[in-house]
Amino acid sequence: MEDKRARDLAVVQSQVIACRRCPRLVAWREGVAQNPPLRYRGQEYWAKPLPGWGDAVAQLFIVGLAPAAHGGNRTGRVFTGDRSGDWLFRALWKAGFANQPLSVGVDDGLQLNNCYIAATARCAPPQNKLLPEEIANCRPYLQRELELMPQTKVILGLGKIGFDAAFDVMRALGRTTWKARPKFSHGAEAQISENVWLLGTYHPSQQNTFTGKLTETMFDTVFARAHEIINSA
Numbered sequence: 098m099e100d101k102r103a104r105d106l107a108v109v110q111s112q113v114i115a116c117r118r119c120p121r122l123v124a125w126r127e128g129v130a131q132n133p134p135l136r137y138r139g140q141e142y143w144a145k146p147l148p149g150w151g152d153a154v155a156q157l158f159i160v161g162l163a164p165a166a167h168g169g170n171r172t173g174r175v176f177t178g179d180r181s182g183d184w185l186f187r188a189l190w191k192a193g194f195a196n197q198p199l200s201v202g203v204d205d206g207l208q209l210n211n212c213y214i215a216a217t218a219r220c221a222p223p224q225n226k227l228l229p230e231e232i233a234n235c236r237p238y239l240q241r242e243l244e245l246m247p248q249t250k251v252i253l254g255l256g257k258i259g260f261d262a263a264f265d266v267m268r269a270l271g272r273t274t275w276k277a278r279p280k281f282s283h284g285a286e287a288q289i290s291e292n293v294w295l296l297g298t299y300h301p302s303q304q305n306t307f308t309g310k311l312t313e314t315m316f317d318t319v320f321a322r323a324h325e326i327i328n329s330a
């Protein structure tokens with residue numbers, strides 16, 4: 098069963114990697130790779146969409162916004178090689194969902210425990226801003242991943258866009274009786290079905306972490322809560 102699940106997820110992941118549905122994002126993800134900043138000159142960029150990654154039978158499912166142009170779009174793994182990832186993996190490690198706090202490259206030994214990470218859109222957008230049609234184009238991938246992972250107990254949206262995208266997909270899958278989206282806030286918590294909680298946190302982007310809008314303690318508290326829900330009866 099677990100092997101079949103991993104195989105089915107691998108099919109979705111290869112479909113994601115081959116996707117060129119959003120012309121603006123295809124041009125951006127490939128264009129930034131052609132002209133990297135000085136610090137990354139000489140590195141070969143991934144420059145393709147980023148599939149979800151992690152434990153195929155995870156109970157914690159994280160939905161981010163989209164890859165960073167010089168983070169995941171460079172390294173080829175979600176949240177790997179950028180400041181947002183530094184925050185995310187440190188928090189996951191502290192809460193027991195990762196075996197190490199650092200994520201710098203695909204061969205860095207990082208493993209996720211009971212955690213899977215996906216995103217609202219799988220290609221890096223200009224100025225980290227997605228168009229509504231790009232969110233809609235990419236939604237089937239998130240939907241298929243969540244469909245293949247019925248054991249998910251906590252879905253954590255990083256930022257309002259990830260939070261809303263996760264809820265919309267769960268509603269489309271018929272896995273919630275809620276008609277309206279729960280209201281997003283940092284620390285938002287909605288039990289959207291008997292077995293599934295949707296949590297929200299501010300996104301660990303530099304815009305939030307540099308300004309102190311999101312502190313390490315605030316972020317850690319959300320992961321501690323996810324851990325608590327997963328371990329409750």
Ligand code: SF4
Binds near residue numbers: 120122
């Ligand atoms: S954002 Fe999603 S739908 Fe658009 S090109 Fe990338 S993978 Fe395809």
